């Protein structure tokens with residue numbers, strides 16, 4: 001059996017930097033507080049908690065003088081303002097590519113356009129993007145786009161981890177509804193690269209594994225893209241999720257992982273598959 005590991009499987013640079021900042025700040029100050037989970041992965045959250053990076057549900061729960069970390073996927077402007085007004089020690093781990101989306105959407109609004117965000121309702125990144133402007137419309141699917149009223153001028157951005165296909169479907173519908181449509185493609189480059197890799201990799205393998213938490217939208221999207229091309233595609237959260245039977249009659253197994261999956265979990269899954277297939281080395285798929 002041969003194992004092909006997607007070259008960029010796992011943490012994107014934005015999540016990696018944010019997680020490292022959380023560990024470093026906890027080490028320096030003894031603890032650090034985050035409003036919600038820094039990544040959608042239970043193992044990372046547990047490990048960070050042990051290191052002193054705690055999850056709280058409001059700024060009021062942060063003890064006086066302790067640092068508060070703003071997560072990679074951005075924060076509602078009201079919360080940032082509240083933290084500033086309280087003169088809290090803010091450690092800003094917002095990914096620069098999410099910050100770019102905030103800048104783009106404000107420019108579109110200043111240009112007098114109705115704002116449309118292509119993204120998942122209630123997702124933290126989308127909440128943060130939406131908070132940058134007044135009354136944006138959030139559209140998650142093509143069906144929702146068909147429900148929109150016609151409008152003269154609109155500006156559109158997308159959540160960084162959307163699939164190109166979903167965004168294209170929605171933009172096609174918007175073209176028939178908006179006279180003056182300006183679309184800024186804000187799917188981030190790590191997302192585009194990982195999606196392109198899994199589309200090719202899944203076609204070349206007998207079995208595909210996507211490693212990631214079921215709470216991670218990004219991992220789920222990779223799994224969907226893989227399943228569309230390879231019916232023997234499985235999403236696993238860790239090595240113990242793997243059923244050996246899945247690898248029956250398998251010559252090539254492909255592996256990718258969501259942007260919130262840490263290296264050690266990828267390593268454990270690799271080790272388990274190597275053990276099942278009696279493989280020494282994986283090959284990197286670029």
Ligand code: SF4
Nearest residue numbers: 012014095097160188
């Ligand atoms: S998925 Fe993209 S935008 Fe989001 S944190 Fe990672 S690099 Fe940044």
